[in-house]
Amino acid sequence: MKKTKSLLAGMALLVLGAGTLAAQDAQELLKSFKRNFAIASLEVKIQVVQDAAKTGSREMGPLYQQAVDFVLENFSYLDVEQRFRVLGVVAADQIRATAYREARYSVWKLFQTDTFQELRLSCLNALAVIAKGDPEIVQNLNLWLAAQNTVFQTGKVPDVPVILAAVKALGSLGDPSSFPVLFGAMNLGYPEEVTRACRQALLSIPGDVKTAYREVLQTHPLPEKRQALEMALESDRLSENDKGELAELALDVGLHTAAADNQLKAASRELRFGATRALSARKWSKATVLVIEHFNALLLEYDRGLADRRFLVEAIDCLGNMGTHEAAVRLTQYLILLNSYTERVREFDSVVILSVIQNLGKLGDKVAFDDLMYVEYLSYPNEIKAAARKVRGSLKW
Numbered sequence: 416m417k418k419t420k421s422l423l424a425g426m427a428l429l430v431l432g433a434g435t436l437a438a439q440d441a442q443e444l445l446k447s448f449k450r451n452f453a454i455a456s457l458e459v460k461i462q463v464v465q466d467a468a469k470t471g472s473r474e475m476g477p478l479y480q481q482a483v484d485f486v487l488e489n490f491s492y493l494d495v496e497q498r499f500r501v502l503g504v505v506a507a508d509q510i511r512a513t514a515y516r517e518a519r520y521s522v523w524k525l526f527q528t529d530t531f532q533e534l535r536l537s538c539l540n541a542l543a544v545i546a547k548g549d550p551e552i553v554q555n556l557n558l559w560l561a562a563q564n565t566v567f568q569t570g571k572v573p574d575v576p577v578i579l580a581a582v583k584a585l586g587s588l589g590d591p592s593s594f595p596v597l598f599g600a601m602n603l604g605y606p607e608e609v610t611r612a613c614r615q616a617l618l619s620i621p622g623d624v625k626t627a628y629r630e631v632l633q634t635h636p637l638p639e640k641r642q643a644l645e646m647a648l649e650s651d652r653l654s655e656n657d658k659g660e661l662a663e664l665a666l667d668v669g670l671h672t673a674a675a676d677n678q679l680k681a682a683s684r685e686l687r688f689g690a691t692r693a694l695s696a697r698k699w700s701k702a703t704v705l706v707i708e709h710f711n712a713l714l715l716e717y718d719r720g721l722a723d724r725r726f727l728v729e730a731i732d733c734l735g736n737m738g739t740h741e742a743a744v745r746l747t748q749y750l751i752l753l754n755s756y757t758e759r760v761r762e763f764d765s766v767v768i769l770s771v772i773q774n775l776g777k778l779g780d781k782v783a784f785d786d787l788m789y790v791e792y793l794s795y796p797n798e799i800k801a802a803a804r805k806v807r808g809s810l811k812w
Contacts (some may be wrong), residue, residue, distance in 0.1 A: 441474040448478045451548035452485075460485070461502050468509050475747060477516025482506035483521045490528050496537045498594045500529070507519050511541035519545045521551050543584035553590040561596045567603055579609050586616025594620055594627040595635070600638045617646070624650065625657045637682040640668060644689050655697060662693035663702040670708055684716065688726055703737045707745045710734060714749075728770045735774025743780030746771055750786045757793050768799055778805035784810055 439460055452463045452473060464482050465476045471785035478505040486493075486503040493499050503525055510518045517540040519542065526538035560581050567573050594617060620627075624647075631643035642664045648658055669686035696701050710730045717721040731749075734742040750771050759764045772790070775783045783806075790803035 416658060440606065440790055441616045444470070444472065445474050445478060447502075448475065449481060452478060452481060454512040456591065457496070457498050457502070461498060461505060464502065464505050468505070468512070473718065476784045479506045479513065480518035480521055480754075483518060483525055483676060485520065487521065487524055487528060488671075488743045493529055496649070500531050500534050501740060503534050507541045507789060508736040509533070510660045511537075511544050514544050517578060518686060519552055525553060530574075530729070532577060534576060535574075537578050539577070539580040539584045546584075546730045547588055550590070550592070553585070553588055556585055556588070557593050557596045560600060564596070564599050567605065574604070575606055575609060578605065579612055582603040582612045582616055586619050588610070588622050591620055591627060594624075595630060596629075598631050598639060599635065599642065601700035602636075602642055608734060614646075619774045624652050625661065628653075628661055629664060632661065632668055637672060637674065637679050637686060639674075641682060641686045641689060641719055644686065646695070650691055658693060659697045659699040659701075662697070664742055665704065666694065666702060666705045666709060667688035670705065670712065672726070684722065684726075687712075688729065691729055691733045695729065698736045698738060700737045700739050703739045704740050706730075706733050706737055707741065710745065710749075724764070724766065731767070731774050733768045735777040738778065740780055740782070743775065743808065745783050746775055746778065747780075747783040747786055750775065750783065750790075754786060754789050754793060757795065761794055765796070765799060768795065769802060772799065772802045776809060779809060779811050781810045783807075 418622075448463060448467045452460055455463055460482065464479065476807050482502055483506045486499050486506070488497075489499055501516065507522055507525065510522060513695065522538050522541050522545065526535055527540070528534070542552060542556070546556075550716065552707055560578070563573055563578055563581075565575075578600075582597065585597060586694065597613050597616050597620075601610055601617065628643050632640050635643070636725050642684040647653060647661045650658075653661070665686055669690060672683060673684045674680040691706065693699075694706060712735075713722055713727055713730050714810075716755070717727050722753050731746065753768055757768075768790075772787065787803045787807040787810075791800045
C-alpha cells in the first residue's frame with residue numbers, strides 16, 4: 416500500500432507539472448511514465464495511463480501501446496480480471512486521441528482477441544484514425560465485416576454497436592476495397608442505423624466509384640444491383656455519361672441474369688424499369704438494342720399481368736427517346752399489332768395507342784407513315800385520329 420501511494424504521488428507531481436510540459440523534455444517524461452507502468456500493479460497501471468492522458472502530450476503513444484501489449488500478453492485473464500479490459504479501453508482511447516499509428520497492429524490484435532463490446536468499440540474507434548492507408552488492416556476489417564454479414568444471413572443476432580463501429584471505421588478509412596462489403600451490409604436488413612451508416616460510408620469513399628458500381632451490378636445479388644443503380648444515378652461524383660453507361664449495363668444485367676424464383680424475377684424487372692427510366696431521361700441511343708429487347712419482354716409480362724401499364728408506357732417513351740431508326744421500326748411494328756387488334760376486336764387502350772403515336776412523332780421516321788395513315792380508317796376516337804394525322808404530316812422524307 417505504501418509503495419502504491421508513493422507511485423501515485425510521483426505521478427501526481429508529473430501531472431501537476433504538465434502545464435510546463437513544453438519546457439521539459441517530452442521523451443524524458445514518457446520514459447518516466449513507461450518505467451512506472453512497468454513496475455506498477457494492474458490497478459496502478461490503469462492510473463498511470465490515465466495520468467499520462469491528463470498531460471495532453473501527444474508523445475505518450477508508446478506508453479499507450481505498451482499498455483495494449485500488456486493486455487495482450489495477459490489475454491487469458493480477461494474473463495476473470497475485468498481490470499485488464501479497463502486498461503485496454505483506456506489505452507485504445509488514448510491511442511485514438513494521440514493518433515499514434517505505430518500501435519495499429521497491436522490495437523487490431525486486441526480487437527481480434529476479445530469480444531467484450533466496450534473494448535472492441537474502443538479498438539475500432541482507434542483504428543478509424545490510425546489505420547488510414549494501411550491496406551492490411553483495411554482488408555482485415557473488410558473480411559471481418561463480410562464474415563458478420565454471412566453470420567447475420569443465418570439468422571443470428573449480431574452485436575449491432577460493434578458492426579456499426581466497424582462500418583463507420585471503414586467509412587473513415589475510405590479505401591475503395593471496402594465498397595463491395597459495405598454495399599452488401601447496406602442491403603442485408605441490419606437495423607436502420609447500420610444501413611444508414613453503410614450508405615454514408617459508401618458515399619464518402621473516394622476513388623473510381625464508377626468501377627465500384629460496375630462490380631456490384633455484375634457480381635452482387637439482384638436486389639443489390641437495383642440499389643447500386645439507384646445510388647449511382649443519385650451520385651454527384653458521376654457524370655451523365657457515366658450514369659448512362661451504368662444504366663445500360665444494369666438493363667443488360669436485368670435482361671440476362673437468370674432468376675430462379677418469382678421474388679428474384681420481380682427484382683430483375685425492377686432493375687430493368689429503373690434502368691429504362693435512366694436511359695430514357697438521357698436519350699441514351701447506344702442502348703437501343705437492349706431497350707427493344709426490354710420492350711419485347713415487357714409486352715409478354717404486360718399480357719400476363721406481371722407489369723402495370725405505366726411500365727409499358729415508360730418503355731414506349733424510352734423507345735421514342737432513343738432517336739434511332741431501329742426504335743422507329745419496332746414502334747411501328749407495335750402500331751401495326753394495335754391496329755390489327757382494334758380492327759378485329761374493336762377494343763383498344765387509348766393511353767397506350769396515344770403514347771405510341773406521340774413517340775413515333777418524336778422519332779420522326781417515315782417508316783411509320785403508312786400505319787399512321789391506317790389509324791384514320793379504324794374505330795379510334797377523333798382524338799387519336801387527329802394525333803396520328805398530325806404526326807404523319809410531320810414525318811421526314
